[in-house]
Amino acid sequence: MTPAGPDRRPTLADVAARAGVSTALASIVMREAPGASATTRERVRRAAEEIGYRPDSRARLLRSSRSRLLGVVFGVQHAFHGDLVSGLYAAAERVGYELALSAVTPGRDERRAVAGLLSDRCEALVLLGPHSPTAALADLAARLPVVVVARSVRSAAVDVVRTADAEGMHLAVDHLVALGRRDVVHVDGGRAPGAAERRRGFREAARRHGLEARVVAGGLTEDDGAAAARALLAGPLPTAVTVFNDRCALGVLDELRRAGRAVPGEVAVVGYDDSRIARLATVDLTSVAQDVAQLTTLAVGRAVARLDGTPVERRELVVPPRLVVRSTTASPR
Amino acid sequence: MTPAGPDRRPTLADVAARAGVSTALASIVMREAPGASATTRERVRRAAEEIGYRPDSRARLLRSSRSRLLGVVFGVQHAFHGDLVSGLYAAAERVGYELALSAVTPGRDERRAVAGLLSDRCEALVLLGPHSPTAALADLAARLPVVVVARSVRSAAVDVVRTADAEGMHLAVDHLVALGRRDVVHVDGGRAPGAAERRRGFREAARRHGLEARVVAGGLTEDDGAAAARALLAGPLPTAVTVFNDRCALGVLDELRRAGRAVPGEVAVVGYDDSRIARLATVDLTSVAQDVAQLTTLAVGRAVARLDGTPVERRELVVPPRLVVRSTTASPR
DNA sequence: CTGAAAGCGCTAACAG
DNA sequence: CTGTTAGCGCTTTCAG
Numbered sequence: 001m002t003p004a005g006p007d008r009r010p011t012l013a014d015v016a017a018r019a020g021v022s023t024a025l026a027s028i029v030m031r032e033a034p035g036a037s038a039t040t041r042e043r044v045r046r047a048a049e050e051i052g053y054r055p056d057s058r059a060r061l062l063r064s065s066r067s068r069l070l071g072v073v074f075g076v077q078h079a080f081h082g083d084l085v086s087g088l089y090a091a092a093e094r095v096g097y098e099l100a101l102s103a104v105t106p107g108r109d110e111r112r113a114v115a116g117l118l119s120d121r122c123e124a125l126v127l128l129g130p131h132s133p134t135a136a137l138a139d140l141a142a143r144l145p146v147v148v149v150a151r152s153v154r155s156a157a158v159d160v161v162r163t164a165d166a167e168g169m170h171l172a173v174d175h176l177v178a179l180g181r182r183d184v185v186h187v188d189g190g191r192a193p194g195a196a197e198r199r200r201g202f203r204e205a206a207r208r209h210g211l212e213a214r215v216v217a218g219g220l221t222e223d224d225g226a227a228a229a230r231a232l233l234a235g236p237l238p239t240a241v242t243v244f245n246d247r248c249a250l251g252v253l254d255e256l257r258r259a260g261r262a263v264p265g266e267v268a269v270v271g272y273d274d275s276r277i278a279r280l281a282t283v284d285l286t287s288v289a290q291d292v293a294q295l296t297t298l299a300v301g302r303a304v305a306r307l308d309g310t311p312v313e314r315r316e317l318v319v320p321p322r323l324v325v326r327s328t329t330a331s332p333r
Numbered sequence: 334m335t336p337a338g339p340d341r342r343p344t345l346a347d348v349a350a351r352a353g354v355s356t357a358l359a360s361i362v363m364r365e366a367p368g369a370s371a372t373t374r375e376r377v378r379r380a381a382e383e384i385g386y387r388p389d390s391r392a393r394l395l396r397s398s399r400s401r402l403l404g405v406v407f408g409v410q411h412a413f414h415g416d417l418v419s420g421l422y423a424a425a426e427r428v429g430y431e432l433a434l435s436a437v438t439p440g441r442d443e444r445r446a447v448a449g450l451l452s453d454r455c456e457a458l459v460l461l462g463p464h465s466p467t468a469a470l471a472d473l474a475a476r477l478p479v480v481v482v483a484r485s486v487r488s489a490a491v492d493v494v495r496t497a498d499a500e501g502m503h504l505a506v507d508h509l510v511a512l513g514r515r516d517v518v519h520v521d522g523g524r525a526p527g528a529a530e531r532r533r534g535f536r537e538a539a540r541r542h543g544l545e546a547r548v549v550a551g552g553l554t555e556d557d558g559a560a561a562a563r564a565l566l567a568g569p570l571p572t573a574v575t576v577f578n579d580r581c582a583l584g585v586l587d588e589l590r591r592a593g594r595a596v597p598g599e600v601a602v603v604g605y606d607d608s609r610i611a612r613l614a615t616v617d618l619t620s621v622a623q624d625v626a627q628l629t630t631l632a633v634g635r636a637v638a639r640l641d642g643t644p645v646e647r648r649e650l651v652v653p654p655r656l657v658v659r660s661t662t663a664s665p666r
Numbered sequence: 667c668t669g670a671a672a673g674c675g676c677t678a679a680c681a682g
Numbered sequence: 683c684t685g686t687t688a689g690c691g692c693t694t695t696c697a698g
Contacts (some may be wrong), residue, residue, distance in 0.1 A: 009476075011691055022669045027693060037667065052476075057452040058391040058400075059691035062674050067391075076415040077609075085409050086438035098449070101434040105419035116431070119390040143385070222613045254615035257590070276410075280555045282587035344675055355685045360677060370683060392675035395690050669698080674691105681686075 010051045019047035030055055057098075061121060068097050070303055071117030073110060074128045076103040080245075080273050080290075081128045084149060087296030088126065094297075095304055114140065124303040129193035145306035147299045150290070151193035152316070159306065160316040161299045165194050166201030168288035168321035172242045172270040173205035175286075175323055181240035181268055182211055187218035187228040187252060189244030198272065202242055214238070218248050225251025233259050237267055240329070246271035246278045246287055253285065253328065268329040278326070286329040289322045343384040352380035363388055394454060401430050403636055404455030406446045406463065409436040413578075413606050413623075414461045417482060420629030421459060427630075428637055447473065457636040462526035478639035480632045483623070484526030485649070492639065493649040494632045498527050499534030501621035501654035505575045505603040506538035508619075508656055514573035514601055515544055520551035520561040520585060522577030531605065535575055547571070551581050558584025566592050570600055573662070579604035579611045579620055586618065586661065601662040611659070619662040622655045 016026035021040060028036045029044040036044070047053075061067040070092055074081040085101065092099050100120050102113040110132050117125060124145035130137065134155050140146050141157035148160045169186075176184055186202040189195030199215060206213035218228040225248035232238065233255070243249035249271030256263055263269055271278050274289030298317045305312050349359035354373060361369045362377040369377070380386075394400045403425055407414040418434065425432050433453050435446040443465050450458060457478040463470065467488050473479050474490035481493045502519075509517055519535040522528030532548060539546035551561040558581035565571065566588070576582035582604030589596055596602055604611050607622030631650045638645050 012693095013691080023691090024670080024693080025668060028668095031693085033693095035667070040667080054448075054451050056395070056454060056691055058395045058454055059674090060693075062389070062391050062395055062676085063691080063693045064674080076418050077412075079410075079412070082409040082438075085436055086440060089436070089438055090440050101436060103418055103422065103434060105415075105422055107419060107423050118387050121389060121391055222610065222615060226613070226615045251613065251615055254613075258615065277555065280559070280584065280587075282555060282559045282584055282591065345677095346675080356675090357677075357686080358684060361684095364677085366677095368683070373683080389675055392690090393677075395692090396675080396677045397690085667698105670696090672693105672695085674693085676690085677688100678690105679686100679688080682684080 010053045012053070012055070014051055015044060015048045015053045018051060019044045066307075067121045067123055069100050069120065069122045070097050070300065071100045071102060071114075071120065071122030071125045072128070073102050073104060073113045073117065073125065073130065076105050078129070079247075079275055079277070080150075083275075083292050084128050084296055087292045088300060090293075091297045091300035095300060097300065097304065118143070123307050126299050126303060131193070145303055147303050147306075149295060149299050152197060156315060158315070159302045159312070161295055161302060162194070162197075162316070162318060163290040163295065163321050164318045165197035165321070166204060168272065168290075168323075169198050169201030169242060170205040170208075171321065171323040172272075172286075172288055173202060173209065173211075175325065175329065176240040176242070176268055176270065177209050177211075179240075179268065179329060182209070183238040184211060184240045184242065185214045185216055185232065185238040187225065187241055187243040187248060188215050189248070190217065190219050190224075192220050192244065195244055198244060218244050218252075220245060220248060222247050222251035222254070224248050225253075226255040228252060229255035229259075233261070237261060239266070240268040240270070242270045242272075244272060246273045246275040246285060249285055249287070250277060250283065253283070264327070264329050270323075270329060274322075274324050278324075284327040286326045287324050289324050291319050291322065294319045343386045345386070345388070347384055348377060348381045348386045351384060352377045400454045400456055402433050402453065402455045403430050403633065404433045404435060404447075404450030404453065404458045405461070406435050406437060406443060406450065406458065407461045409438050411462070412580075412608055412610070413483075416608075416625050417461050417629055420625045421633060424630045424633035428633060430633065430637065451476070456640050459632050459636060464526070478636055480636050480639075482628060482632050485530055489648060491648070492635045492645070494628055494635060495527070495530075495649070495651060496623040496628065496654050497651045498530035498654070499537060501605065501623075501656075502531050502534030502575060503538040504654065504656040505605075505619075505621055506535060506542065506544075508658065508662065509573040509575070509601055509603065510542050510544075512573075512601065512662060515542070516571040517544055517573045517575065518547045518549055518565065518571040520558065520574055520576040520581060521548050522581070523550065523552050523557075525553050525577065528577055531577060551577050551585075553578060553581060555580050555584035555587070557581050558586075559588040561585060562588035562592075566594070570594060572599070573601040573603070575603045575605075577605060579606045579608040579618060582618055582620070583610060583616065586616070597660070597662050603656075603662060607655075607657050611657075617660040619659045620657050622657050624652050624655065627652045 016023040102117045126147045129150045138155045138157040146158045203213040229252040271285045271287040274287040278285040278287040349356040362374050435450045459480045462483045471488045471490040479491045536546040562585040604618045604620040607620040611618040611620040
């Protein structure tokens with residue numbers, strides 16, 4: 001079928017030859033850059049189509065000084081990171097950037113994930129809930145713009161886009177108190193990104209209402225939540241529980257139900273993230289929602305601002321959370 | 334601080350100049366290729382270290398004919414895909430390949446995810462549970478090796494690595510029947526990858542045991558499962574239910590419990606995927622496990638075999654599943 | 667509006 | 683063992 005020639009993938013030169021123009025012109029057409037007549041455009045586009053030409057992004061990036069590539073490091077296990085990645089794709093597309101994804105897995109740590117992205121000539125990095133120490137993040141930020149999402153970092157070197165987690169807990173506690181629940185316990189996220197902030201917010205709000213700010217150890221997973229619930233069940237049950245995140249809250253819920261305790265009858269439960277699981281009819285968990293669209297738009301915007309040299313007033317961008325009330329807190333005590 | 338010079342990132346030429354060698358030699362050292370003395374290696378490595386040199390993978394790939402890059406398309410929502418991605422990273426590393434990730438999100442379909450990967454010069458594609466029609470997959474496979482994971486495809490053009498889903502359902506049904514449950518219903522996955530195969534396996538096994546092979550509509554999500562459970566609750570309850578996947582099974586479980594039905598007392602439930610959620614103490618769902626390590630190792634191996642031109646005997650590689658018995662089927666009727 | 671020429675940073679032949 | 687010489691496929695001046 002094809003002539004003897006090796007069936008290497010077609011290059012821009014092939015397109016140009018077929019269309020009877022120079023590669024430079026073909027390039028202009030493919031990039032949709034100004035400087036070619038409508039006729040030429042049509043001819044070149046047709047030629048490209050016919051031979052199944054696909055631009056080689058490597059070569060393109062190599063040549064242009066800018067790669068317009070944003071590196072994203074995410075945890076492959078975290079459902080919430082999935083939501084953020086979705087938002088980032090959309091946000092990047094709106095401003096003409098591409099995303100390069102690099103996952104953190106049980107066998108691949110953040111260092112490796114970042115190293116891969118650096119070799120790929122990303123212009124800036126967006127790190128979702130990174131676990132790296134502040135110093136490491138600062139080092140990285142010395143090389144290229146770094147935007148940390150969903151975690152606060154005490155460093156003037158990196159940009160941060162996060163939810164006002166403390167405020168989120170205020171909303172939760174205020175809501176519970178309004179419902180007449182005054183014996184509120186917080187199930188903690190330990191060292192997870194955002195946990196310290198949420199714990200702090202809980203304590204502030206509790207104090208403000210004159211409550212005892214009791215905190216029990218939790219974690220990120222359903223098992224952590226179940227364990228926390230067992231600890232709670234060992235003593236007199238509080239009338240409400242705020243939990244670090246929805247996964248953990250699910251474990252709390254499930255364990256409470258197993259123990260035959262009514263939710264929200266005896267105990268109200270509030271989660272965090274407003275994940276898909278919280279929205280399920282069968283779970284229907286009251287939860288503090290993070291504004292994913294806002295977070296991702298701001299993260300990309302901030303990265304781009306750094307790249308464009310746009311002056312930036314604040315290193316930290318804080319997005320307000322929203323309380324989504326569902327049945328785990330619906331009925332008053 | 335830095336001299337007047339533009340602070341562009343250091344190139345191989347910079348390293349070479351600093352080490353007092355040619356770029357070719359520096360290249361050899363950086364690639365750890367044979368052809369440089371220990372002394373030179375040391376000197377070059379030091380120079381690279383000092384100026385913070387990082388190889389530019391784009392340029393490298395542009396130059397070399399092979400990219401050693403495997404493109405992976407995954408669904409950012411699917412927890413199981415996360416597990417597969419983790420396994421793929423490990424498998425690729427073992428054979429000296431890199432991964433390029435491209436996510437399918439609510440706003441980014443498979444076409445776009447694939448297109449991105451093609452521009453990145455991936456040598457082969459690994460598609461996790463793709464939704465594209467067979468014809469589209471075959472077209473793609475005409476351009477480069479394509480390995481489909483976790484879905485069967487009736488096409489001689491693409492390689493498939495999947496779990497023996499029918500067999501998985503056999504295991505589930507056999508187990509239930511051994512427990513004395515003879516009124517078994519399957520909650521279906523609809524058009525999801527793997528659903529047809531699982532449904533078929535259920536019917537085969539049911540027939541073999543002389544049971545009525547009842548199937549009700551389900552889906553991939555917890556909500557789908559809850560809806561299916563409500564349908565089930567409308568009539569006389571079966572003594573056991575097999576469900577398309579764990580997420581859906583979770584919805585079934587939760588709805589049954591809400592209705593006050595005992596699991597496994599009245600109804601036994603079996604899920605599919607042996608996901609983290611199934612393993613949770615509070616869920617403890619009997620489930621058919623897919624062998625992730627095996628699936629991913631085979632998928633990468635198959636892609637590499639195609640690239641190396643190694644003759645391949647079967648287009649389809651089928652991995653046996655394993656039944657993990659937990660408390661949702663533990664006690665006999 | 668179009669084409670020729672010069673690289674982007676790196677690797678792969680070859681020479682020496 | 684080391685250096686020189688060509689490009690990979692594309693974009694980007696800069697002439698015409």
